[in-house]
Amino acid sequence: MVTANETTLQHLLEGSKQYRVPLYQRTYSWETKQLRQLWEDVVGLAEDRVTRDSTHFIGSVVLAPSPGNGPTGVPQYLVVDGQQRLTTLTLLLCAIRDHRATHEDAIHRGRMNDLYLTNPYKPEAQRLKVLPTQTDREAYQACVDSTPHAGGRDSIGTAYRFFAAKLVELDDPDDPFDIERLENAVISGLTLVSITTHPGDNAHRIFESLNNTGAALSQADLLRNYLFMRLPTRGEQVYRSLWLPLQDQLKTAKNLELLFWLDLVQDDARIKQTDTYSGQQARLDRLDGEESIEADVARLCGLGALLHTILTPATESHAGVRTRLQRLDEWGTTTVYPLLLHLLDRRRQGTATSDEIASAMLYVESFFVRRQIIGRATAGINRILLQLVTEMDRTRPVDLAVHDYLSTGRKHYADDDEVRTLIRTVPYYLNGRAKQRTSILRWLEAEHGSKEPVDLSSLTIEHVLPQTSTDEWEQAVSPDLEPGETYEQVHSALVHTLGNLTLTGYNSELSNSPFDVKRAQLDKSGLVMNQDIAQQSEWGRPQIHARADALAERIIAAWPGPLAGAKPGTNVQWNLMNTALAAMPAGSWTTAGDIAAVVGTTTQAVLARLGSVPTPHAHRVLQAGGLLSDGSREVLRAEGLEFDEHGRASLEQRLSFEDLAEASGLDLEWAEEPADRFASQLHEHGREVAEAVLEMVEFWDELGGSLGFGTGRSETSCFLFAREKDEEGGNIWPFAIYPSGRVEVVFQHLLTRAPFHQAALREELLRRLNAAPGVDLPAAKIEKRPSFPVGALLAPEARAVVRETLKWFYDQARSTVFVGAAR
Template sequence: MVTANETTLQDLLEGSKQYRVPLYQRTYSWEKKQLSQLWDDVVQLAEDRITHESATHFIGSVVLAPSPGNGPTGVPQYLVVDGQQRLTTLTLLLCAIRDHRAKHEDPIHRGRMNDLYLTNPYKPESQRLKVVPTQTNRDAYQACVDSTPHAGGSDQIGAAYRFFAAKLVELDDPVDQFDIERLENAVISGLALVSITTHPGDNAHRIFESLNNTGAALSQADLLRNYLFMRLPVLGEQVYRGLWLPLEAKLDKSKELELLFWLDLVQRDARIKQADTYASQQARLDRLTDEAEIEAEVARLCGLGNLLRVILSPEIEPHEAVRTRLQRLKAWGTTTVYPLLLHLLDRRQQGTATSGQIASAMLYVESFFVRRLLIGRATANINRILLSIVTEMDRTQPVDQAVHAYLSTGRKFYANDEEVRAATRTVPYYLNGRPHQRALILRWLEADHGSKEPVDLDSLTIEHVMPQSFTDEWEQAVNKDLDPGETYEQVHNALVHTLGNLTLTGYNSELSNSSFDVKKDQLAESGLVMNRQIAEQPAWGRPQILARADALAERVIAAWPGPLAGAKPSTSAAWSLMNTVLAALPAGSWTTYGDIAAIIGSHPVAVGARLSTATAPNAHRVLLAGGLVSPGFRWLEPDKNDDPLDVLRSEGVEFDEDGRASDAQHISFEELAELAGLDVETTDEPSATDLGQEALPHFFDQVRDKHDEEVTAAVFSVVEAWRELGGRPEFGTGRSETSCFLIAREKGEEGGNIWPFAIYPSGRVEVVFQHLRVRPPFDEVTMREELRQRLNGAPGVNIAAAKIELRPSFPLKVLLDPAARAVVQETLEWFYEQARSTVFVGGAR
């Protein structure tokens, strides 16, 4: 027997009660994908409730079982049979909201939210937390609830808290004093759940097993088809053969049909989620009274299906300009633009817009995408903006002018010409947007030249002319243009990822870290105009990179129209991004003013000036380049005078006798970008190479070219020991060298392929925690933490706990020490056994 009731988070959490996650449940495992979905839903709900105060959003169920230990006194306890991920995440979101409001509004919010939703005040310690995760997650969760210095650590609980903290910083609009309060109210009283409570004596573990071993459910498209034809007892056969079957022939039976039904709904109400498609369509169709009306509705949907087919297959569009814009927007890969595209095509079909007008409207959208990416705001509120165009644009204007006007108003980050000119010089283009989008813009710029060389995105990759890695040759070349007091590292970090330093090539690995003299010879032979222009330069350093950035900015401005005159500039974009990045910085780590500047496209001095005058998350974790606290650092809170070293030490940062923070705990700007959710390209992946059986000797030839025979022999012994265990080496050539991956499990085996290290001949062993986060059994943070601790037992290896979500490395030369090599090989043996145990037991853990 079970009892089911619709409820809210407020009803679940208010009052004295405790929800305990049973030991048989897995540890907390929500990743950025699930967190992002929840965040988007909550933000949309908060906006919906401005005009519809009673709006709710259903997020699923929680299954609870009364604890066998409940008595007549004490806090009622429930076992969370199902839904623990959801419940844990929601309370972590409340922690982040509490901390944000306590810091930026009033400290009273801390006690208020603790007493109402997070703790049972005045109860014994064992009963104090309202939600008690598994033992593995408990310390990290309690740190967030209690706001200790370790809150927001490097584990998945800490990552979720930091994700929400960063999103709150990004969302908080200084001119809207109620935006965070609305969000809190949406979470507390607007999220609808079904609470299913078992009766005493029920087998909670058996219920858990049955809930997680169900068959595949019907899709929303299946449900809607069944509903429609249930309403057509007389005309069903005729409608099915004449309308429905042709519609299914045009569109995939489930995925694309479901997309069509959702697109139809958001033409009227942008708030409708894809998960609510069936319920919303059913509510709309319930108002139809006879079969003729339902037949007409199916016919209308078929007409929209023809238009969706054009969106999904732009090559069938006959009008050249419309076809080009559809192809580009499809390539961009943002499906939330589809409602607008469907509307534009429907307007043309209805005769209220011409092909020229809808092509012009699509160009404005394309320009909106391009210019936002250039200033580093590619994803900010993008889905909400796109989904709202159809319902919010001015219907009295021609459709292209209406789209242009809508995108030009409000806080939409549609960069004007001056912002584009500034951004191409300073913003790290290579860290913005998605990798394929960055390549697309370069491809489109090249196509604008009328290049005769075919440009194939599958074969061309983005090349850094000044390479990402430091080399002596490049340092000497760049040093000629340094200003007094500047270092090569500062200039390199400031320029390496900017647009002026990037191009497209089909031979990235061959160019790699070569000197400019070598690169220019190869670029001069390219069929791409942009490469031949680079090859014409006598040298490549700051003057050339900035000059090229300026030239590219003018071509961007000419190709993609900006917002209407008078549109509000996005001057706060850099500082908003800085706050988002800092909020993602884990406890027990630190970064530098230069790292922050490199991400946001600014200068270390400007970053320091900003942090000294404006409140920002974790500002005390930003240090000078050598790991020293800036002499000018001051807390902005008037009542706070703690020594920043003491605060950092309490969070886990280690300092030497000179007050320098441990370099192992330094988070570089590339790592910061990953933590903040910027879509950066990750480590090279193992793949088949053209070298075939020559890959292994080729790899060792590269090691030998960079190191002496002793290092080569040490690497050889590690690889051979791996092969003796039963593993195998595999190779990748996506970078400047042939990298070696130690494969423990193959793609087709239970749990998928997995490897602990990537070895690079240039001199590092990369520990791929980021890759391991989604591979069992190392998707459990305890397993990754044990791997880190085992490796840290090797002399010369010091991997910080704060980097357990990243890809830290240790020097190849560490393997020269027999003691270190022995620890590494013992760790590899342990890793191999753990990885293979998943195969042997069929994934059970």
């Protein structure tokens, strides 16, 4: 028997009571994703409650009366389910209390403690209204009691710091009631169902049954169910006339989910695809009545028709728009979809013409191409594209607004001079995705305007100066060497640049052939770019540079650059500094230089700001080397910061600018993509080693494998996946590459992955890799994780062996026979 009641956090916490988390519950584990979702729900609710008495349902808590309850004392309940939610909400109240006590009136500390967080005047064991598991208790009590250790590095402290930083970000100096509204929304506006079991029920069995769930519904399924729950009388008609045609047009649940996400990011670029259902539910909660819900489904159907055009560009009637859609589709990034949907919707509404949206798409295409040319293909690209819709100027013609946005700020939109300079030196073949590199070459051929149409779809990239050199090529290139240069240096500098690359359908036949052989074959090609190469009598540095220069001019003519004179934005986001500092854990420190890197300004400007404007945790900003400039050492020591005999703060407790960004959940323009970070870290071993390793990575990509990267910033590892986690048989990879200098062969991982759970295949993998010069994996470590140095890949013979081994591994891992055997 259970009793269920809808309630608020206020009713749940007011009065003398205690909610104890049983030992069989896991420790507190909410991460930034869940914290951010709760925060956004609360902020949205607070805004809604300005004009109407809104509530927001956040789930349930299942409670069981404690067996130790007696006729006197504080009533105690075991939290059977919902402890993560209940703990998080009280941590949010702690952060609100501390913020209001600091910035408004100290009276808020005692008020909120007595009402919602503690049972005043009760014995210590009964003082906290929420009592987490023993592992979390000390960190939680530090937050409730506002000790110097509040907001440490554990999960409890991280949640408290997240909310503290968000409150700093939210607090508007010109609005004295914004934080009060937020508190009221948390206390009175959040609703939940309190389910209470009867005395004698087995709380642990209830917990087990609640968590014994089956397969989860997709977000599209959940949203459909929720929509039609809101349509009790019109549901059947809306399903037949609107939902079913939409579903048939988009064909898959994945495309439906994509539509719902695209709809959300038109207004908020921060929403992740995994949060689509919760975001749409929150939006639909603000609609009243069946007519409003039906109208919204009709609106989504209109957007669905536009998404169908984006997914199938051939259905677009305007030639210019169709070409641009086809190219952006070929580029292969879904993060451009929000902009494309916005552009097509502007045309549908009559606020943009087809020519204008085609022009806007050309600027995006140009942005992609020019970044690829200068070697910045992926840096920050997703964030830039997602924010474009919400941040561009809606008062200007749409193509000009897109051009303006892409041209300003640190977006790496290469200007003409950068294209001309870097095209000679950037290793084009090693940057970005293989498909995108090939696409640009195909588009360049199309820009030649050949009178004979050639099918470019099956062509692949050919290195004219081959990747694996020969004596004949060394003799051909060496006459152009400068004093002190070696052939190996020149070969390495030229081989992967765009001037040395072309398209061909005879890649394997050409291989390492001398230039005379290649020239004869290229002269038969229907491609204008190949005929240009065939006209050369020899092929070395002068010819490669001359071709790069010619391609640069063609790129400049085909793809417009940023606005002339556009400069990166110079407005300093001091609120960004406040957010980052508010998120610092107790017992940590940083420097003004680190903060300057986060904000994008100078160290002197940060020091001046800290000295003139009240700033969260300003006392944690020390001089370089951990020296103090004021008398805050005892405060810092009370927070857990350690000092050496010379008074310097511990370097192990310092937060770099990357740590600050990570701690506060910031997505900064300078933040590198993991793939870029991996590549740049490899270059610490020298350009030759980096290019040798990246050649292997590229080969894996061309085989059809996928790449995964570690999350570490000091060292970002790379994994070569032959299967993904959700594929039959589970994920599998042969080795991991660490930029510190080793290639780790993961025999231990392969023990449980078909078909390599068979000892014979693992032994064959060992034998094949050991055939490469410089690789010597001990047979005794066939069930461990032995490694070989990345420098071994410098030798062309070793790379050839590893390439053959990777192909063999990939074929074995993708074998349906072996995958089926793993069922």
